[in-house]
Amino acid sequence: MEQQKRYGHFDDQHREYVITDPQTPWPWINYLGNEDFFSLISNTAGGYSFYKDAKFRRITRYRYNNVPMDNGGRYFYIKDGDTVWNPGWKPCKTPLDFYECRHGMSYTRITGKKNGVEASVLFFVPLKKWCEVQKLTLKNESKEVKQLKLFSFEEWCLWNAATDMENFQRNFSTGEVEIEGSTIYHKTEYRERRNHYAFYHVNAPIQGFDTDRETFVGLYNEFADPQAVMEGKPRNSHAHGWSPIASHYIEVTLQPGESKDFVFLLGYIENEQDEKFEALQVINKKKAHALIAELDTTEKVDKAFAELCALWDNLLNIYKVRTGNDKLDRMVNIWNQYQCMVTFNFSRSASFFESGVGRGMGFRDSNQDLVGFVHQIPPRARQRIIDIASTQFPDGGCYHQYQPLTKRGNNDIGGGFNDDPCWLIFGTVAYIKETGDFSILDEMVPFDNQPGTEVTLFEHLKISMNHVINNLGPHLLPLIGRADWNDCLNLNCFSWDPNESFQTTENVSEGTKAESLMIAGLFVVTGKDYVALCKKLGKTDEAARMQKAVDAMIAAVKKDGWDGEWYLRAYDFYGRKIGSNECDEAKIFIESQGWCTMAEIGAEDGMVAKSLDSCKKYLECEHGMVLNNPAFSKYIYEYGEISSYPEGYKENAGIFCHNNPWVIIGECLAGRGNDAWSHYAKILPSYVEEKYQTLHKVEPYVNCQMVAGKDAFKPGEGKNSWLTGTAAWMWYTVSEFILGIKPDYDGIRIDPCLPETATDYTVNRKFREADYEITIHPNGQQKGVKSIVLDGKNVDGTVIPYAPGKHVVEVTM
Numbered sequence: 082m083e084q085q086k087r088y089g090h091f092d093d094q095h096r097e098y099v100i101t102d103p104q105t106p107w108p109w110i111n112y113l114g115n116e117d118f119f120s121l122i123s124n125t126a127g128g129y130s131f132y133k134d135a136k137f138r139r140i141t142r143y144r145y146n147n148v149p150m151d152n153g154g155r156y157f158y159i160k161d162g163d164t165v166w167n168p169g170w171k172p173c174k175t176p177l178d179f180y181e182c183r184h185g186m187s188y189t190r191i192t193g194k195k196n197g198v199e200a201s202v203l204f205f206v207p208l209k210k211w212c213e214v215q216k217l218t219l220k221n222e223s224k225e226v227k228q229l230k231l232f233s234f235e236e237w238c239l240w241n242a243a244t245d246m247e248n249f250q251r252n253f254s255t256g257e258v259e260i261e262g263s264t265i266y267h268k269t270e271y272r273e274r275r276n277h278y279a280f281y282h283v284n285a286p287i288q289g290f291d292t293d294r295e296t297f298v299g300l301y302n303e304f305a306d307p308q309a310v311m312e313g314k315p316r317n318s319h320a321h322g323w324s325p326i327a328s329h330y331i332e333v334t335l336q337p338g339e340s341k342d343f344v345f346l347l348g349y350i351e352n353e354q355d356e357k358f359e360a361l362q363v364i365n366k367k368k369a370h371a372l373i374a375e376l377d378t379t380e381k382v383d384k385a386f387a388e389l390c391a392l393w394d395n396l397l398n399i400y401k402v403r404t405g406n407d408k409l410d411r412m413v414n415i416w417n418q419y420q421c422m423v424t425f426n427f428s429r430s431a432s433f434f435e436s437g438v439g440r441g442m443g444f445r446d447s448n449q450d451l452v453g454f455v456h457q458i459p460p461r462a463r464q465r466i467i468d469i470a471s472t473q474f475p476d477g478g479c480y481h482q483y484q485p486l487t488k489r490g491n492n493d494i495g496g497g498f499n500d501d502p503c504w505l506i507f508g509t510v511a512y513i514k515e516t517g518d519f520s521i522l523d524e525m526v527p528f529d530n531q532p533g534t535e536v537t538l539f540e541h542l543k544i545s546m547n548h549v550i551n552n553l554g555p556h557l558l559p560l561i562g563r564a565d566w567n568d569c570l571n572l573n574c575f576s577w578d579p580n581e582s583f584q585t586t587e588n589v590s591e592g593t594k595a596e597s598l599m600i601a602g603l604f605v606v607t608g609k610d611y612v613a614l615c616k617k618l619g620k621t622d623e624a625a626r627m628q629k630a631v632d633a634m635i636a637a638v639k640k641d642g643w644d645g646e647w648y649l650r651a652y653d654f655y656g657r658k659i660g661s662n663e664c665d666e667a668k669i670f671i672e673s674q675g676w677c678t679m680a681e682i683g684a685e686d687g688m689v690a691k692s693l694d695s696c697k698k699y700l701e702c703e704h705g706m707v708l709n710n711p712a713f714s715k716y717i718y719e720y721g722e723i724s725s726y727p728e729g730y731k732e733n734a735g736i737f738c739h740n741n742p743w744v745i746i747g748e749c750l751a752g753r754g755n756d757a758w759s760h761y762a763k764i765l766p767s768y769v770e771e772k773y774q775t776l777h778k779v780e781p782y783v784n785c786q787m788v789a790g791k792d793a794f795k796p797g798e799g800k801n802s803w804l805t806g807t808a809a810w811m812w813y814t815v816s817e818f819i820l821g822i823k824p825d826y827d828g829i830r831i832d833p834c835l836p837e838t839a840t841d842y843t844v845n846r847k848f849r850e851a852d853y854e855i856t857i858h859p860n861g862q863q864k865g866v867k868s869i870v871l872d873g874k875n876v877d878g879t880v881i882p883y884a885p886g887k888h889v890v891e892v893t894m
């Protein structure tokens with residue numbers, strides 16, 4: 082394969098990805114914000130902001146699937162004589178003398194140069210503040226005096242991102258703004274039920290403004306050539322209805338060598354009901370003034386930025402590895418952890434593939450995401466577990482999703498995904514192992530958010546396990562319900578109607594015959610965890626009860642879940658095998674190989690090794706392991722959405738990166754370090770970055786949900802970047818199973834599984850009140866810890882017993 086064009090490179094020292102060509106094969110984005118106020122920003126400053134919920138509190142407008150792609154965002158237009166340009170190249174696309182976009186940890190810095198002027202914009206959301214800062218620095222690098230005309234630009238969304246793009250008969254009449262000094266306030270619908278508004282401010286006097294889009298842009302112009310900008314004349318327009326925007330106009334004179342900073346603030350404010358107005362129709366701006374005052378100088382902004390950077394220093398100090406392999410170290414120490422934080426915050430709601438209106442926080446997704454994040458901010462993971470469990474039903478079933486703003490189960494999406502309950506165990510156990518905080522199990526947690534229904538979280542875990550036991554099919558394997566982890570394996574759905582969604586349409590029959598081997602494996606893995614937890618709590622009867630159920634499940638898999646060379650995937654509505662050599666297509670699926678090998682079902686009979694070998698033989702290709710093989714070539718209505726995708730895409734034989742780690746963990750448990758590593762490196766972004774920037778298309782610094790598989794038209798093309806369980810699973814896999822540093826109730830278990838080429842490495846791991854420096858000497862071994870020396874003393878077994886303080890650990894394999 083010849084070297085592909087490169088659009089950027091990693092800068093590990095600054096923890097940045099540096100994009101040097103604005104014409105990336107797809108917008109390469111970053112996320113700003115850590116708690117309430119969030120923004121998406123592309124490498125050309127496209128994207129949008131929202132408060133908490135990308136559907137219900139969308140602050141700026143964004144048009145997905147636009148032409149050209151990624152049109153609209155926060156733009157600065159600089160008019161220098163007859164030349165109009167943007168530091169991020171778009172939307173004017175005036176050729177720049179220099180362009181650079183640095184995506185860092187919760188910030189992005191975009192720099193452009195044209196005709197002796199440098200414009201550099203730092204975008205970030207300060208900690209605990211509801212605003213996006215845009216610090217623009219203009220510098221005259223020429224020998225002449227520069228007279229520049231600067232126009233800012235934001236377009237307001239009318240809050241509900243869904244109705245904003247469909248209810249025009251109303252929308253074109255509701256838009257309202259107020260202008261006060263250098264601040265433009267967006268107060269659409271504030272006169273009625275809303276108690277929130279937004280504003281766009283700059284810390285400098287302005288010489289004009291615009292708030293009506295058509296007046297600013299012109300009816301027949303575009304973002305690339307707004308009339309006001311092209312003519313160098315703001316219109317001072319007031320929006321009434323139509324589409325409100327915010328644009329400041331500033332005349333800037335720069336002497337040779339001179340530079341000036343401007344702080345632009347995009348803010349969000351909520352007021353109490355009885356404090357909404359200052360006068361009739363005049364919004365109460367007190368809180369806006371206060372927020373502005375906190376960030377109205379370069380010094381204050383720089384301080385807020387330093388605080389944000391310090392947060393990331395701390396977060397990334399908790400687990401740090403030095404292997405000498407930069408490609409591995411940068412993913413483990415920086416980008417994988419960063420992506421985990423983003424998936425934890427956003428679940429699957431807002432990316433450049435998720436519109437922010439369709440999906441909230443997933444029950445299964447969020448439980449997985451928190452495993453990638455729990456070591457960083459455990460209290461937030463704790464709260465998340467309680468929020469998720471609060472949407473559960475008394476029988477253990479769950480809403481598939483909930484809305485972050487209301488924290489209520491989302492009725493539009495429904496439930497009945499029978500794997501969902503098990504994930505609560507997965508998330509909770511990870512939290513307790515990290516923190517040692519068993520008290521979470523005593524928290525009183527309601528069902529379906531109904532006050533008065535509270536039981537302990539432990540009880541929720543118990544009914545989660547019971548939900549599987551109470552829903553077994555003819556082979557004593559778990560009934561799949563609407564689907565399992567694979568949302569597209571809809572075995573009870575039978576849809577011939579193109580107008581219905583596979584995800585929500587009524588199942589033909591709830592409790593029929595369709596059974597899932599993926600849930601079987603998941604049940605055994607989480608069941609073992611649950612048993613261990615019960616023992617830890619002294620609940621021996623409950624431990625014994627569940628051990629019996631786990632043993633029964635193992636027996637059922639061995640009896641009716643094995644196909645000879647691999648684990649079956651499922652039984653369909655009629656009780657016929659899915660994922661069997663007997664099938665015409667899709668003879669083997671990855672999910673059941675992953676979960677049943679992680680559960681080590683039949684390891685003693687060689688089943689695990691055979692299954693792992695079959696993954697290599699049938700699923701593996703240049704870019705990773707595909708989900709099923711061969712791909713479905715036609716729609717099979719008993720199977721649902723899975724066979725609706727063309728070959729090689731998404732759930733039909735795409736490389737669903739999310740489940741590759743399951744097999745990799747299976748490999749690690751089996752001690753096959755070479756195989757584990759070769760699977761891992763294939764989907765590790767830094768390795769892909771080096772080889773396939775053009776083919777892969779999407780951001781090379783994070784994992785994507787799906788890479789087109791070997792049966793696709795263009796194998797290797799990535800899609801659905803950023804918001805994917807892949808992040809947490811890659812992290813879990815590399816941190817705990819490959820590098821082998823695994824939190825446990827009483828300490829840290831050390832059990833690496835490495836390629837035989839691995840050399841000595843050191844992990845610095847903060848754990849509760851302790852700080853470990855762990856050096857591993859692999860000695861060419863793939864698996865097996867021979868000795869552990871803790872602070873100079875030999876340790877029996879593989880768990881370093883927890884004790885606060887600093888410790889040095891030497892591990893020999």
Ligand code: BGC
Nearest residue numbers: 440567568569584722731732
């Ligand atoms: C996608 C799945 C996704 C599901 C639920 C399907 O169209 O292929 O990956 O989980 O929708 O939103």
Ligand code: NOJ
Nearest residue numbers: 429445446566567568569
């Ligand atoms: C994406 C969904 O977010 C996740 O929950 C699901 O497991 C996978 N797709 C596979 O369908």
